[in-house]
Amino acid sequence: MNKHAYPLLSEMEYAKRLTPPKGKISMVLDTDTFNEIDDQFAVIYALAAAEKMEVEAFYAAPFFNELSSGPRDGMEKSYQELLKIRGLMEREDIPVFRGSESYMDAEDLPVDSEAARDLVERAMKRDPEEPLYVVAIGAITNVASAIAMEPRIIERMVVVWLGGHTLEWGDTREFNLQQDLHASRIVLDSGVPLVLAPCMGVASNLRTTLSEVRDYVLPQGAIGQYLYETYRNCREDHFAYSRVIWDIAVIAWLIEPEWAPSHLMPSPRVSEDFRWGIDPSRHLIRYIRYIDRDAVFKDLFQRLAAL
Template sequence: MIAFPKLTEQELLDRIRIPSEGKLNIFLDTDTYNEIDDQFAILYAMLSPERLCLKGISAALFFNDRSASPADGMEKSYREILKIMDFLGKDPEGFVFRGCTEPLADEEVPRESLACDAIIAEAMKASETDPLYVVGIGACTNIASAILKAPEIIRRITVVWLGGNIFDWPDNKEFNLSQDSLAGKVLFDCGVPMIQIPAFGVTGFLLTSVPELEACLSGANPVCDYLVENVKSYSQDHFAWSKPIWDVGAIGYLINPDWAESKACPAPIIAQKDRYAFDPRRHLIRSLITIDRDKVFKDMFQKLRDCRK
């Protein structure tokens, strides 16, 4: 049985409180090709150097009608990340990493990947007082595997994971969690300092529409035009249609935690694939309750408009 480091309640509270000033070191783990929101999130993070120091990006697996398998989803996500790097004229060498190709089969056995090793390497450069924020906006296989492979990084990282729904949602049928529920269980059980950003109930309200995107972004630069066309291609009917840009919630919260309401609470238990269970004796995590959609989008849209290669 893996012996995970145990942080005190005060240590956890300190680590799950995002400082309002200074720069944060982050590592972004993303299933970029799965939808059309990860592209916004990657660009938003990269265009916020005044607040975020991005140490690396890894491709997370996914399996749905946009991929032939979890491995294919990871590879498509990897190539989509490279496309975004090219838009910005950034060299991906040593910065973008392929992730795990299969979900966990055992909650004590990590999957091997370059992404897992990169997360560990960056975490070991961090400290308890200046942690690495490992930001997951997809299945958390890469993050969970890094923790299983090197449990000591728990003292050097804070995980910010967009996964699961709010606790009083009727169910916990959420894409990122369902892609690897064992990995989600690892995150909630291991005691790592963790900030959960729920999908339904929080980031599901980060909605935009084609008319808004055309008004705010179209024609500003090639990056903006790509994002607008990518959203438009996601649906054939744009009449009275809106689309959640879920993943930008994680980036917006790190940029300014005052844009969200959150609470420290006992970590939920993944009792079943689509159900939470609760025990008040569990270690603390932070979970978001609301996020100010307009403040996030205004900041992001302005940075996208100002983007120059």
């Protein structure tokens, strides 16, 4: 399918689909879990919010930086980390799927993977009135590939993605977005209902410190020990240091949208040099413009204590 074969939704349908959910949702979580320490927090946060969301599956996303030898290695390390977290949480009932081993070469060339195929199958079973929430906190290759494989899934899901920076930022050369420009453009251009959580300027508010994690996370059993050690080991010197736990932003929005005020706007374009462009004629997305750091961490720490 080429990029012009995507289903067209009406403005009313976008407004309805992008209304913050009130009841319990079904979701899949697409994550480059080994890339940073924030994915681990986000995975556990989602599982701890069982009254708000049912995690149907995990997808391992590719990444390539100093922690991997390439996208395939990054995906495999993320897959293994997901298995580890699933064991710690005693949730072996949730399937974990390997994702893309490479990035997209073009917008009409999906990368075949277990994750992309599962997403197509899972989404096509959904009633459009009860869409599947696809929560993505890494490069968007798996999700974009699924859309390119079967564009009709656009009518049956909502993507909630941590990607790019705020519109006011000097550029949007953010790790999740820039790794796979073709995939990022598919998610922004295809018309899939999208909730976008920018990194710098929004999710960058979600900072915590080793002392806070020691006080409120470490005491919470094996899970607390795991998260504390993950945080502690991310840096040798923690004096006067705080770290952003970016990825919990999208989980927090699903739990309580009031913590992350948002509005509808035309989907932005992204240029070859990773800059936003606004075209008022484009389809609507929901754009998160702020996040309440204290409310989010209070909820996260309370949920960990209740596990």
